[in-house]
Amino acid sequence: MIKNYFKTAFRNLWRNRNFTFINVAGLAVGIAVCLVIFLIIKFELSFDEFHEKKSSIYRFVSVNENEDGVKRSAGVPYPLPTTLHNDFPSLVSTAVYSDRGDQIVIPDESNKGTVKKFKEESGMFFVEPSFFKIFDFPLIAGAYHSLKEPNTAVLTKATAERYFGDWRLAIGKTIKRNNKDLFKITGVLADPPSNTDLQLKIVASYVTLKDFTGNTDWISTASNHGCYFLLPEGTGPEAMNRQIAAFYKKYRKGDDRDARQSNIRLQSLAEVHYDAEAGNFIDRTVSKSMINTMWLIAAFILLIACVNFINLSTAQAFTRAKEVAVRKVLGSNRRQLKLQFYSETGLITFMAILLAVGITYAALPYLGTVVDLPLSLRFSKDPGILLFLLATGILVVLLAGFYPAVILSRFNPVTALKSKAAAVSGKGISLRRGLVVIQFVIAQALIIGTLIIVQQMDYFRSHSMGFDKDAIVNVAFPQDSLGKSKLDYLKNRLTAIDGIRSVSFSFASPADDGNWTSNFRFDHAEKEVDWHANLKWADADYLKTYGISLVAGRNLNPSDTAKEFLVNETLLKRLGITDPQQAINKEIDLWGEMKFSIVGVIKDFNAMSLRKAIVPVLITTVKDFYGTAGIKLQAKDVPSTLKKVEAVWGEVYPDFVYEQKFLDTKIENFYTQERKLSNLYKIFAALAIFLSCLGLYGLASFMAVQKIKEVGIRKVLGASVQNIVFLFSKEFLLLIGIAFLIAAPLAYYFMHDWLQDFVYRVNISWWVIALAGLIAIAVALITISFKAFKAAIANPVKSLRSE
Numbered sequence: 001m002i003k004n005y006f007k008t009a010f011r012n013l014w015r016n017r018n019f020t021f022i023n024v025a026g027l028a029v030g031i032a033v034c035l036v037i038f039l040i041i042k043f044e045l046s047f048d049e050f051h052e053k054k055s056s057i058y059r060f061v062s063v064n065e066n067e068d069g070v071k072r073s074a075g076v077p078y079p080l081p082t083t084l085h086n087d088f089p090s091l092v093s094t095a096v097y098s099d100r101g102d103q104i105v106i107p108d109e110s111n112k113g114t115v116k117k118f119k120e121e122s123g124m125f126f127v128e129p130s131f132f133k134i135f136d137f138p139l140i141a142g143a144y145h146s147l148k149e150p151n152t153a154v155l156t157k158a159t160a161e162r163y164f165g166d167w168r169l170a171i172g173k174t175i176k177r178n179n180k181d182l183f184k185i186t187g188v189l190a191d192p193p194s195n196t197d198l199q200l201k202i203v204a205s206y207v208t209l210k211d212f213t214g215n216t217d218w219i220s221t222a223s224n225h226g227c228y229f230l231l232p233e234g235t236g237p238e239a240m241n242r243q244i245a246a247f248y249k250k251y252r253k254g255d256d257r258d259a260r261q262s263n264i265r266l267q268s269l270a271e272v273h274y275d276a277e278a279g280n281f282i283d284r285t286v287s288k289s290m291i292n293t294m295w296l297i298a299a300f301i302l303l304i305a306c307v308n309f310i311n312l313s314t315a316q317a318f319t320r321a322k323e324v325a326v327r328k329v330l331g332s333n334r335r336q337l338k339l340q341f342y343s344e345t346g347l348i349t350f351m352a353i354l355l356a357v358g359i360t361y362a363a364l365p366y367l368g369t370v371v372d373l374p375l376s377l378r379f380s381k382d383p384g385i386l387l388f389l390l391a392t393g394i395l396v397v398l399l400a401g402f403y404p405a406v407i408l409s410r411f412n413p414v415t416a417l418k419s420k421a422a423a424v425s426g427k428g429i430s431l432r433r434g435l436v437v438i439q440f441v442i443a444q445a446l447i448i449g450t451l452i453i454v455q456q457m458d459y460f461r462s463h464s465m466g467f468d469k470d471a472i473v474n475v476a477f478p479q480d481s482l483g484k485s486k487l488d489y490l491k492n493r494l495t496a497i498d499g500i501r502s503v504s505f506s507f508a509s510p511a512d513d514g515n516w517t518s519n520f521r522f523d524h525a526e527k528e529v530d531w532h533a534n535l536k537w538a539d540a541d542y543l544k545t546y547g548i549s550l551v552a553g554r555n556l557n558p559s560d561t562a563k564e565f566l567v568n569e570t571l572l573k574r575l576g577i578t579d580p581q582q583a584i585n586k587e588i589d590l591w592g593e594m595k596f597s598i599v600g601v602i603k604d605f606n607a608m609s610l611r612k613a614i615v616p617v618l619i620t621t622v623k624d625f626y627g628t629a630g631i632k633l634q635a636k637d638v639p640s641t642l643k644k645v646e647a648v649w650g651e652v653y654p655d656f657v658y659e660q661k662f663l664d665t666k667i668e669n670f671y672t673q674e675r676k677l678s679n680l681y682k683i684f685a686a687l688a689i690f691l692s693c694l695g696l697y698g699l700a701s702f703m704a705v706q707k708i709k710e711v712g713i714r715k716v717l718g719a720s721v722q723n724i725v726f727l728f729s730k731e732f733l734l735l736i737g738i739a740f741l742i743a744a745p746l747a748y749y750f751m752h753d754w755l756q757d758f759v760y761r762v763n764i765s766w767w768v769i770a771l772a773g774l775i776a777i778a779v780a781l782i783t784i785s786f787k788a789f790k791a792a793i794a795n796p797v798k799s800l801r802s803e
Helices: 002-015 017-045 080-087 144-148 157-164 237-251 256-261 288-315 317-329 334-371 383-409 413-418 426-462 481-485 487-495 542-546 569-575 638-652 663-706 708-716 721-755 766-792 796-801
Strands: 057-066 069-073 093-099 102-107 114-120 124-127 139-142 152-156 174-177 181-189 202-205 225-230 262-268 472-476 500-506 533-537 550-553 564-568 587-590 594-602 617-620 628-633 660-662
Touching: 002 017, 002 334, 017 288, 017 334, 017 383, 017 663, 057 237, 080 093, 080 225, 080 237, 102 157, 114 157, 139 144, 144 152, 144 181, 144 202, 152 157, 157 181, 181 202, 237 262, 288 334, 288 383, 288 426, 288 663, 317 334, 317 413, 334 383, 334 663, 426 663, 426 721, 426 766, 472 638, 472 663, 481 487, 487 500, 487 628, 487 638, 500 542, 542 628, 564 569, 569 594, 569 617, 594 617, 628 638, 638 660, 660 663, 663 721, 663 766, 708 721, 708 766, 708 796, 721 766
Parallel strands: 124 202, 152 181, 533 617, 564 594
Antiparallel strands: 057 069, 057 225, 057 262, 093 124, 093 225, 102 114, 102 174, 139 181, 152 202, 174 181, 472 628, 472 660, 500 628, 550 594, 564 617, 587 594
């Protein structure tokens, strides 16, 4: 019996193979989009799920409240991990510190010469041996407890092979970090999976960092210095929070205001990958709202594909009414007819799933690049993919097959045999119109959203940051005392190169990933201000190199230590000073250690991305904090100039890996997440309009067949090609117009809400919304006109003879 259902279904599908192709292609694209989104979401939700004790793993998060609001950071005070061992001896905890841009040298046997040198942009971690009691990173050689000793490290297998050719040769060898710290390799770890926020390359002993373990500063924190622990059995998070709050209050000295404003809270490992504010060690998080949005887009795309199927099936009811009637006369009941139509839908869905898997395989390498994720489609390793496809297939069969099965099986055989057209109720036409409207509401909303995101991205690129970011490269230099001692010589050599306008050494560029903030006392006030200023440690050439203007006073004098301050206009506004001249010679007291006068006020600039408002900025000269060189180039022959810069660098720092970063590129990378979102939206919007037009094409094709006699008569009576094309197009254009009226306010509402995340943002212009409508109408018109024009130029004699 079942075999007969599928045999009949196959014959019907083959008889209407054009519509079958449209249905299979539409559903395949829709299912492929869902499959890709499923793979992306599954990857994001799998982060650090492989740890056996994941439900008990927590980290501490610093919470600070001041005039700027409540801010959370993954960084904890430097003494916290060590003190925690003393006050909670049974608690399994570890400090985790990860640095950036480490220079790794493989020294010769005397540890003086250099065999190889590498730059690790990330992946250098300092942990305690208990780290491996908390996390599951298996060791393939050596022992974890070796990290009890200072200057020891374990490497991942890939890193060991990169350094020494064969990971088996790594144990016992030595590496040198940043030209000063030697580490003996005592073990080799298996490479960490891609779905962890702890992308380890080198894991060194935390006890090596004597500045941290012996630190008594409970005020300062750095976002890359964290602490993880295992929540003891029988202790709830809230109970632990209370214990940690009391512990923190015991050591963090301060007044009542300070105690209220600063605290430490627990955060589960399961929340880390989704917390953009506190962040993680890979600097990439994904919000739960983004995951929900992607699910919604997948559902919409699949809905559009199902709507195509329903529309074409109900349209074909004209031609299948007699078939249904004959079957009923021969004894078929409604249940059997429903099974027949469900089997046809099932067959189409099965073919669509096979095609969708092929499309996904072909598109995954490109899409993986677009979203910068290691996506893969491996059924053997992930049976969840098969389950997802099965669930999607069942959903599509039920969603797409339900209405055609119910409508077609309900036909009255007597009425249908008398007149095919009469057998079809007018509700079918109304439904098709409604579904076409739904399709184009989704497609036009996605187009509007895409245009606004692209516009916002263009705004990020073109908006002035308040400083010069063009033709400036940043190059890191050794931060040890020997490296710092060569800075003056390096600057003289660089400024002598034809093609370089100026050179400045600083802690960071005006807008940078790394930021150092602190509050301070102003003009001998009793208390520090209740907000933070962004600290810029920079030499006297900083303003010249980055094109930052003075509005009052003068620039800093050349010095290796702090002697005076520059402040920006926003800092004065926060202090309530309206005239910049009034701030000159006022004292700023930073930590009680740097009490110097303000000598100049600079024009405001964006020290962070354009998501955030301009912050107060404080600049002074402290050579010990410098870590990067800003080199302003002349526009002519930049490649040649950069080669000369690299040659000088190699000569001054022969053991240091030279790496240049253009400042404008670095700033563009602030918006990597938005750029990925923009690319995904472009793809989804294009697919939505493609699927919608595929459905329109099918309906127009069907209409051409149904109206063949009418078109023939109209042509005989003198109708032109334009008249025929208008006949076909007018109804669809009306439906698309109605869809636009619904999509426009919906898209405006959601995109306006999305733009609120950015302090600097575009206004949603009417022309952007109108352009989206015109795009949808133009693409739909082209789709319909193709079939309409073909019908219009057909010979009316042949059309009428066919009847």
